[in-house]
Structure formats: C-alpha cells, structure tokens
Amino acid sequence: MSQRPVVERLHSIGGEPLVLVPGLNCTGTLFAPQIRALSGKRTVTVAENRLDDTLEGMARRLLAAAPERFALGGLSMGGYVALAVMRLAPERVTRLALLDTTARPDTEEASANRRRLIALAEQGRFEEVHPVLWQRLVARRRLADKLLEGEVRRMMVETGAQAFIRQQRAIMARPDARPDLPLITVPTLVLVGEEDEITPPSVAEEMATAIPASSLVVVPGCGHLSTMERPDAVNAALAAWLQRN
Numbered sequence: 001m002s003q004r005p006v007v008e009r010l011h012s013i014g015g016e017p018l019v020l021v022p023g024l025n026c027t028g029t030l031f032a033p034q035i036r037a038l039s040g041k042r043t044v045t046v047a048e049n050r051l052d053d054t055l056e057g058m059a060r061r062l063l064a065a066a067p068e069r070f071a072l073g074g075l076s077m078g079g080y081v082a083l084a085v086m087r088l089a090p091e092r093v094t095r096l097a098l099l100d101t102t103a104r105p106d107t108e109e110a111s112a113n114r115r116r117l118i119a120l121a122e123q124g125r126f127e128e129v130h131p132v133l134w135q136r137l138v139a140r141r142r143l144a145d146k147l148l149e150g151e152v153r154r155m156m157v158e159t160g161a162q163a164f165i166r167q168q169r170a171i172m173a174r175p176d177a178r179p180d181l182p183l184i185t186v187p188t189l190v191l192v193g194e195e196d197e198i199t200p201p202s203v204a205e206e207m208a209t210a211i212p213a214s215s216l217v218v219v220p221g222c223g224h225l226s227t228m229e230r231p232d233a234v235n236a237a238l239a240a241w242l243q244r245n
Contacts, residue, residue, distance in 0.1 A: 015042035016094060016242065017070040019062065021078030022049060023100075024167050025133070025156045030075060033231030034238060042242075043067070049081060050163035055170050059084035063092065071242060073097030073189075075227060076199065077167060083177045086184060097189040097241055099234070100196050100224050102203040103177035103210075114168045126161040139195040139223035148228060181210035188214040189241040191234065193222030215241070 018038065022030045028046035035044050047062040058081045072093045074082035079101025086093060106114070120128050130153050135143070142148055156164070188211045192204035201218055208216035217237045222230040 017043045017045070017067040018242070019045050019047055019066050019070050019072050021047045021058075021062065021072070021074035021081045023074075023076030023078050024171065025129075025159045025164055026075075026078075027155045027158050029151060029155050029228075030225070031227055034227055034235055037231075037235040038238060038242070042071075047078075047081070049078065049167065050159060051166070053166040053169045055080050055084040055174055056088070058170065059088055063089055066092070068092060069094055071095045071097075073099060073238070074101065075099040076101050076224065077171055080171065080174050080177075083180065087177075087180060090184070090186075093186055095187045095189075095241065095244070096184060097191065097238060098204075098207060099189075099191045100193060100199050100204075100226050101207075102199045103181055103207050104203060105174055105176045106172050111172045114172055118165050118168050121161040121165050124161075126156075126164065129164065130156050136197045137224050138229055139193065139221060141221070142223065142229055148225075151228065152225070178206070178210065181207060182212065184211045185213060187241065187244040189217065189237060190214050191217040191219065191226060191237055193224060193226045193229065194218050194220045195222060196224045196226075198224045215244075 020031045031046060038044060049058045052058045052061060062085060069092055072082050072085060079098045082096060082098060083103060117129050117132065120126065134149060134152065137152065190204050190208040192199065192201050194201060204216060208214045219226050219230050219233045227234050
C-alpha cells in the first residue's frame with residue numbers, strides 16, 4: 001500500500017475521519033493492519049510526508065488536504081508531524097495518537113548519526129541505510145524476521161533517497177515540543193513498544209504525564225515499529241481511543 005502525493009484516500013465510508021502519518025522511510029504500509037481494522041467505520045487517509053524538508057511544511061500539507069475536523073495519529077517522525085499540526089491548528093483535531101515517538105528535540109548524538117546516513121544517501125549508497133536502521137527498528141527477537149524486514153526495506157525503496165534526506169533534515173530541526181504538551185486537551189493515546197530503543201517507554205511516560213487527557217499503552221515484546229510488529233495490540237488500543245469521549 002503506497003502513498004501518493006498530498007494524501008492517499010484509502011477508504012471513504014462515514015464516521016470520524018482518521019489521518020495517519022508515517023515515520024521516517026515509511027509509507028502507508030506501516031499502517032496497513034490498522035487501515036484494515038479501522039476503515040469499516042471511517043475514512044482513513046495516509047498523509048504525504050516525503051515532499052517537505054520541515055515538519056511545519058509536512059503539517060501544512062496535511063492540513064491543506066485533510067477534512068475540516070479529524071482524528072490524527074502518527075508514528076515516530078509521524079508523531080513529530082502530528083505535534084506540529086497541534087501547534088498550527090489544534091481546533092481541527094478531535095483526538096490525537098502518538099505512537100513510538102517523543103516530544104524531545106534531537107540529541108547531538110542522534111543528529112550526528114543522521115548526518116552520516118544523509119551522507120550515504122548523497123553518495124549514492126542509499127541501500128546501506130537499511131542495515132543500519134534495521135538494528136534498532138524492531139524488538140531483538142524480530143531481527144531475524146525476513147518477512148517483516150522485507151516489508152520495511154520495500155518502504156525504504158519506495159520512499160527514496162531524496163525524500164529520506166528531506167525527512168532527516170526535518171527531524172534534526174524539530175523543536176522541543178514538551179512545553180506544548182499541557183495545552184493538548186483532546187483525548188490522546190500515547191503508545192510505545194516495551195523494547196523500543198529509539199523512543200523508549202520513558203519518553204512515552206513523559207508525554208503521557210504532561211498531556212491532561214492522555215492514556216498510556218506499553219506493548220510488550222515490541223520495538224519501534226509497533227503497528228507492524230504487534231498489530232493486534234495496536235489495533236485494540238486505537239479502537240479504544242477512537243471510542244473515548
């Protein structure tokens with residue numbers, strides 16, 4: 001399931017619209033299990049995040065294509081975009097899901113690693129990016145899962161080197177969103193894989209504590225790509241979130 005420019009309208013069935021934002025190097029495939037599970041009662045769209053090199057640019061593109069009022073969910077970089085949407089137009093968002101993400105700015109170490117990966121992509125060595133990222137994307141026990149790895153690699157190929165570079169630059173420049181968290185008043189789900197090495201449970205707990213109307217879900221036996229690693233658990237958490245008042 002691939003993204004198309006601006007927003008791909010995957011289903012058009014009635015109910016509260018839901019906009020999902022993929023993470024770095026990811027396409028709509030990241031949310032394929034959730035789309036199958038949730039689209040029977042609502043329109044589900046996947047935001048385009050490959051054309052801009054700032055989070056604000058991604059957020060403005062999302063807002064231009066989204067319904068007037070919608071539920072919003074994002075994983076990893078998608079969570080950074082979702083928080084940017086909340087800064088720009090909080091009145092349009094009915095509820096928020098922050099999956100395997102953080103409100104903190106990039107660390108110097110993380111930015112240095114991103115610059116090294118950008119250099120590989122700029123040198124025509126984009127295929128070398130996947131093995132580096134894969135080691136931290138999933139729970140240790142899933143590293144040998146060739147089917148899952150193949151899906152992740154295909155998303156990377158479909159994203160492409162130039163979009164990857166734009167995304168990494170946007171991630172490195174992200175602001176500290178922690179001061180904005182207490183201002184979020186809509187029902188919010190904060191979900192994280194128990195074994196997430198990139199955005200660990202501690203940063204999810206930090207967000208859930210700061211957001212007044214939030215609930216925290218920690219998915220056992222799961223790393224950073226929770227929607228693909230443990231889809232049933234994520235689907236259940238999202239379904240409960242969508243029913244909250």
